[in-house]
Amino acid sequence: MCLQNMPDLKNVNIHSIKANWLPNATTLDVLRLDNIHPVVSGNKWFKLKYYLADARQQQYKTVATFGGAYSNHIIATAYACKENGFKSIGIIRGEKPAQLSGTLLSAAEYSMQLQFVTRDAFKNKELLKQQFSNTYWIDEGGYGSLGATGAGEILSIVDKVENYSHIVCAVGTGTMFAGLINSIKEHQRAIGISVLKNNYSIHNEVVQLLHDPGYAGRFTIFHDYHFGGYAKHPAELIAFMNDAWHKYQLPTDIVYTAKTFYAVRQLITRHIIPQGSNVLMIHSGGLQGNTPLQKGVLPF
Ligand SMILES: *Cc1c(COP(=O)(O)O)cnc(C)c1O
Numbered sequence: 001m002c003l004q005n006m007p008d009l010k011n012v013n014i015h016s017i018k019a020n021w022l023p024n025a026t027t028l029d030v031l032r033l034d035n036i037h038p039v040v041s042g043n044k045w046f047k048l049k050y051y052l053a054d055a056r057q058q059q060y061k062t063v064a065t066f067g068g069a070y071s072n073h074i075i076a077t078a079y080a081c082k083e084n085g086f087k088s089i090g091i092i093r094g095e096k097p098a099q100l101s102g103t104l105l106s107a108a109e110y111s112m113q114l115q116f117v118t119r120d121a122f123k124n125k126e127l128l129k130q131q132f133s134n135t136y137w138i139d140e141g142g143y144g145s146l147g148a149t150g151a152g153e154i155l156s157i158v159d160k161v162e163n164y165s166h167i168v169c170a171v172g173t174g175t176m177f178a179g180l181i182n183s184i185k186e187h188q189r190a191i192g193i194s195v196l197k198n199n200y201s202i203h204n205e206v207v208q209l210l211h212d213p214g215y216a217g218r219f220t221i222f223h224d225y226h227f228g229g230y231a232k233h234p235a236e237l238i239a240f241m242n243d244a245w246h247k248y249q250l251p252t253d254i255v256y257t258a259k260t261f262y263a264v265r266q267l268i269t270r271h272i273i274p275q276g277s278n279v280l281m282i283h284s285g286g287l288q289g290n291t292p293l294q295k296g297v298l299p300f
Contacts (some may be wrong), residue, residue, distance in 0.1 A: 009044050009157055011035040015283075019246050019265075023275040024291040026268060030250060031158060034257070034285040037079075039106055039158070042285015043169075043176045044076030046154050048138070050146040052084055055136035063100040064089035064132060066125065069101040070214040070231070070255075072286045074140050078112035089132065090111040093122040102291040106255055143173035148209040151179025154282065164188060164272055168264050169282040170195055170256035172220055174202050176284060178209035181219050190219040191273070193263040197229040231255045231289075237262070241298060251300040254293070260284075 014036055017028040033042040042077050055063050063086045067074035074090045081088035090107055096116040100108070108114055117128065129137055138144075154176070155161045162185055171177045171192035181190045194202055200223065207216050233254035241258045244250045252258035264281050267273045290298060 007036045007040075009036065009232045012157060014158070015248075015250065017250070019248065021265060021269050023268070023271075025271075025276045027278045028264065028268065028281065029164070029279070030261075030283050031154070032282045032283050033154070033250065034283050034287055036285065039288050040076045040079040042072070043154065043282070044072055044142065044152060044285065045080065046150040046179070047073075047147040047173075048076060048080045049152075049153075051136075051138050051142070051144075052080060052086065054146060055086065056084070058136065059182070060134065060136035062084070062087040062089060062132075062135045063138060064091065064129075064135045065126075065138040065142070066091045066093070068093045068124070069097070070103045070289055070292060071141075072103075072289060073106050073239075073257075074112070075103050075288060076109040077112075077138065077187040078110035080111045081112070087165055089135065090114050090127055091122070092116050094119055096176040103249040103288060104286075105192060122220075124153070141173035144173050145209050147173075147175040148179040148182065151176040151184040153179075155180065155183050156190075158280070161180075162188075163278055165277045166191055166282040167282065168193065168260065168277045168279060170260040170284055171202060171206070172256065174206040175209065176282070177219070177221075178206045179281070181206070181215050182211045184218060188218070191267070192221040193218060193225050193260045194221050194223050195226055195230060195259055197226045198223065212293070222263060222267070225259045225266075227259055233258075233293075238293075238297060244299050245298070250283075251287055252283075252299075256286050257283050 014030050015030040015032050063081050065077050090112045090126050166189050168181055168191040170193045177192040194231050240262055
């Protein structure tokens with residue numbers, strides 16, 4: 001069931017934040033999964049691992065999935081499939097644009113076959129799947145229990161992980177978050193920052209992936225840090241990202257990690273995460289998601 005060509009995790013490191021807004025005896029570490037790979041970074045590797053192993057075991061040669069023009073999941077699937085000898089198909093939401101996004105150009109470079117479908121057609125995934133035979137399907141964003149199983153391995157690369165009281169990460173489909181909740185210990189809490197606006201059904205989607213219904217007591221999701229909605233990036237967020245870079249040398253992305261870091265700071269300074277906590281924020285990667293920004297907007 002093993003895949004040989006998964007990324008080297010040797011560049012992943014813990015980045016301790018030294019900031020004057022941290023109360024006494026409170027620590028904040030960032031797990032830098034963004035260092036896994038310059039383009040295909042972060043949690044997507046972990047989420048894809050068991051899907052690809054399953055596809056291999058079932059002897060599929062082609063893997064397909066769904067996503068938008070800037071999707072980290074699309075680019076990661078393209079790359080991981082190429083590395084592991086699968087053909088890949090990306091069903092992309094929306095008509096083919098005159099100029100492909102950087103994300104899609106990279107996915108095509110990794111030999112992904114891109115299939116553009118209208119926004120309406122994109123809603124009916126079952127109908128789309130019927131157009132391809134002998135294809136292993138991964139849900140949009142990699143949502144599902146095999147994805148959560150892979151994400152559950154993220155914390156196993158952290159030394160003395162039991163010393164952290166709170167694990168914080170961004171929540172898109174909730175798959176990574178569910179994997180983390182499954183893998184933490186009784187004394188630890190998981191905090192998820194929803195990056196979609198008013199996406200309250202995410203709570204149940206996360207619960208669906210938990211190994212034990214009792215684990216629902218381990219987590220909280222905050223819904224106030226979407227900055228206007230998915231991938232929205234008002235000037236306040238961009239200014240915060242610049243500040244995070246200048247003060248802590250922490251590069252973040254507009255979709256997930258900048259919002260998460262902003263939330264962490266606010267939850268700590270407002271003592272919602274209590275003084276004396278040892279917080280681990282997962283930097284889940286996704287820096288390629290900044291490519292829609294004009295050059296010079298960010299210093300990294
Ligand atoms: C996909 C992604 C997430 C969200 O992961 P889910 O498992 O869908 O919740 C978070 N951060 C980054 C950088 C991502 O690319």
